[in-house]
Amino acid sequence: MSAVALHPGTGPIAASRVFVGRSLRHSLRDGEGLSLAIVLPVMLMLLFTFVFGGAIDSGGGYVDFVVPGIIVLCSGFGAASVAVSVNRDLTGGAMQRFRSLPMPAATCLVGHVVASVLRNLLATAVVVGVALLVGFRPVAGVGEWCAAIGLVLAWILAVTVVFAAIGLLASSPEAANGYGFALLFLPYLSSAFVPLDSLPAWLVPVASAQPVTPLVESIRALLLGQDPGLQPLFAVLWCAGIVLAGAAVAVWRFPKR
Amino acid sequence: MNPTIEITDLRQSYGGRAVLDGITLGIEGGVFALLGPNGAGKTTLVSVLSTLLRPDSGTARILGHDVVRDAATVRRLIGTTGQYASIDEALTGRENLVMVARLLGLGARRAKQRADELLGSFGLEDAADRRVGGYSGGMRRRVDLAASLVLPPAVLFLDEPTTGLDPASRSRLWADVAQLAADGCCVFMTTQMLDEAEALADRVAILQDGAIVADGTVAELTGLIGEETAVLVDRDGRPVRTLDVPSSAGGLAAALAALDPAERGLRVELRRPTLDDAFIALTRRDHRLDLTGAAA
Numbered sequence: 001m002s003a004v005a006l007h008p009g010t011g012p013i014a015a016s017r018v019f020v021g022r023s024l025r026h027s028l029r030d031g032e033g034l035s036l037a038i039v040l041p042v043m044l045m046l047l048f049t050f051v052f053g054g055a056i057d058s059g060g061g062y063v064d065f066v067v068p069g070i071i072v073l074c075s076g077f078g079a080a081s082v083a084v085s086v087n088r089d090l091t092g093g094a095m096q097r098f099r100s101l102p103m104p105a106a107t108c109l110v111g112h113v114v115a116s117v118l119r120n121l122l123a124t125a126v127v128v129g130v131a132l133l134v135g136f137r138p139v140a141g142v143g144e145w146c147a148a149i150g151l152v153l154a155w156i157l158a159v160t161v162v163f164a165a166i167g168l169l170a171s172s173p174e175a176a177n178g179y180g181f182a183l184l185f186l187p188y189l190s191s192a193f194v195p196l197d198s199l200p201a202w203l204v205p206v207a208s209a210q211p212v213t214p215l216v217e218s219i220r221a222l223l224l225g226q227d228p229g230l231q232p233l234f235a236v237l238w239c240a241g242i243v244l245a246g247a248a249v250a251v252w253r254f255p256k257r
Numbered sequence: 258m259n260p261t262i263e264i265t266d267l268r269q270s271y272g273g274r275a276v277l278d279g280i281t282l283g284i285e286g287g288v289f290a291l292l293g294p295n296g297a298g299k300t301t302l303v304s305v306l307s308t309l310l311r312p313d314s315g316t317a318r319i320l321g322h323d324v325v326r327d328a329a330t331v332r333r334l335i336g337t338t339g340q341y342a343s344i345d346e347a348l349t350g351r352e353n354l355v356m357v358a359r360l361l362g363l364g365a366r367r368a369k370q371r372a373d374e375l376l377g378s379f380g381l382e383d384a385a386d387r388r389v390g391g392y393s394g395g396m397r398r399r400v401d402l403a404a405s406l407v408l409p410p411a412v413l414f415l416d417e418p419t420t421g422l423d424p425a426s427r428s429r430l431w432a433d434v435a436q437l438a439a440d441g442c443c444v445f446m447t448t449q450m451l452d453e454a455e456a457l458a459d460r461v462a463i464l465q466d467g468a469i470v471a472d473g474t475v476a477e478l479t480g481l482i483g484e485e486t487a488v489l490v491d492r493d494g495r496p497v498r499t500l501d502v503p504s505s506a507g508g509l510a511a512a513l514a515a516l517d518p519a520e521r522g523l524r525v526e527l528r529r530p531t532l533d534d535a536f537i538a539l540t541r542r543d544h545r546l547d548l549t550g551a552a553a
Contacts, residue, residue, distance in 0.1 A: 006333040007408045008362030018359045026347050029388075093343030097404065100307045101360050102332040 019111025395426025
């Protein structure tokens, strides 16, 4: 038999670049998914400001209150599709090929996560743009904007990693889709849409103990020129913890799938 | 020289059931076909050899590299085509090939160039820029095979490469495999189709319940179950039973004389054993017609 040269293969960084390109192609090609990820949060925001807003705050200031919550909700919508795309890679044949190639196959997850973060940033930007059109009037300086954007980015990353982990754990793309739905309720049980003190007493500890509340409180305070106190720290700790937990699931689960 | 593929006492079980029950095989090169019914362990064996599955015990080496301890090197030597096409349906044929080429370590320009070459040699130019999701079964397999050949592999694994293909796509794929073998690539294929093994393989092994029950060339395997046999056939040409022909001179005449009067109207045909016969005799799953008295 003739001598065959060893295939060079790629390292983690080069492979990640290839997979980010692949996942971005997927995103751009899935026009319906991309537009839903943008249109749904915008619809929700319009619903909350124009339909519910009058009942919650007849003075019309509700838009300033609700936009941070909508931004958080929006990242959930956008990231949910990661669970399905990760699971499809595992249950379809693609992963078999990736694993038999001379490169770290887990970098395929990096592609999904990075593409999702970029998709969500785009959706968030559109939501903020529409919010400004319908009367959102933030009073933040450059520093506050950067801090708020940083928090949103951390949250998007955290939610995306959770959905990627769900994709690794679920038995089928359909199941992955179903599990993700539960996570979308989190913002409703927080101070995203109504002030904490308006919740029933037994729900207040639940709402304050979950990650969305410090996140929303921080973004709201930063954008509206109030003092966020320690809330940004709690929000960052939550996001870091979630990312670590999700990464642990990936490290534990990926080699077994 | 080391065998290209060397498997020693490989075992793998799931939930107490031995899927691979001590496989030992050495493959020098050429086209090797692993035949076996559904559930015999073919895909499990290919998964172990292509580093996708860690065996419970035993070793397997590709060109001397252990598939567990030196999986990274083995992945730099092999190409794989799974039972169902392992390609990205949302990407086009060209994008799939470019992606695999990049992951194998080719630069952007070289990857594009190689994808173009493969699209040409597999007759996929017209479909190159359509998404694979819309391809026919035969086209998918060709993209999949092309993806396994972006860089020439030392060993190509084909797991049931023609299952579900129409006859034209099947013979096209056969021609591709024959060409690869002619170019010096060692091909390890699994199949349930005996004619496929007969057409392509230099060597055939039959896997049954996780064990190799026969191993040799097609001629050797069919030889295992005897030479030509005399078969009684009815007026429609359907075999009725095998004649027991003593190997002495005049044996056939004696056998004919000993026929039951009810069988006198039947014809006698000489039948050369096929790989089908060998397979049926060796796997003993199918008793509908015992033409293989010698081996049974």
